Amino acid sequence: MFRRGLSCMLASARLGARPLPPLTRVPHRSLMDSGEVAAAAEAARDFAATGTPSIFAKILDGTIPADIIHDDDKCIAFRDVNPQAPVHFLVIPRKPIPMLEKAVASDGNLLGHLILVAKQVAESEGLKDGYRVVVNNGVQGAQSVYHLHIHVLGGRQMSWPPG
Structure with missing residues (x-):
């Protein structure tokens, strides 16, 4: 199927046919319905406008409690308050x-450390059958807290595409 489509496109190009316009990306339906896009946009505006400490900075300084499951000199890991998986x-x-x-x-070394901690904590949480590792970046990535963080989700079958 792919080869036939590619052959047709190449033949059309040789015959002087105009190229097709680029595809327009449409947000995934579940993302649009969830309000996640609006929350990410609001978080981006707040981050740009106020510069106030994020909720994660407050967890790090102990102002806000969290269920911390890993703590070292470079990072912490804690359970999400709104879990999307077991x-x-x-x-x-x-x-x-x-x-x-x-x-x-x-x-670079810090980023590598974060990934290795994600792996170690996933193992200690019993995620032997696999898990998903996610970093949301910016508004279109639906980032809602402007402090770099890695989500690790497991304990159920994940689907694709992720939304």
């Missing part, structure tokens, strides 16, 4: 990186 936890760096896009080359 096991859902977050891994956040102590360094205040607002989003993955703002990470720099010197953050």
Whole structure:
């Protein structure tokens, strides 16, 4: 099927046919329905306008309690207060990186450490059959807290595409 379609496109190009316009991306229906897009846009506006500490900064300084399941000198991991799977936890760096896009080359070791902690905590949580690791980045990535964080979800079969 793909080869036939590709052959037709190449033949059309040789015959002088105009190329098709690029596809327009449409937000996934479940994402539009959930209000996640609006929440992400609001979080981005708040982050840009106020610069106030995020909820994760408050968890790090102990102002807001959390169910912490890992704690070291570079990061913490804690259970998500609104779990989207039987096991859902977050891994956040102590360094205040607002989003993955703002990470720099010197953050490489820290980013690697976060992934390894995600793996270690997933193992300790019994996620032997697999799990999903997610980093939301920016408004279109539905980032709702502007402190870099890794979601780890498991304990059920995940589906694709993720939304």
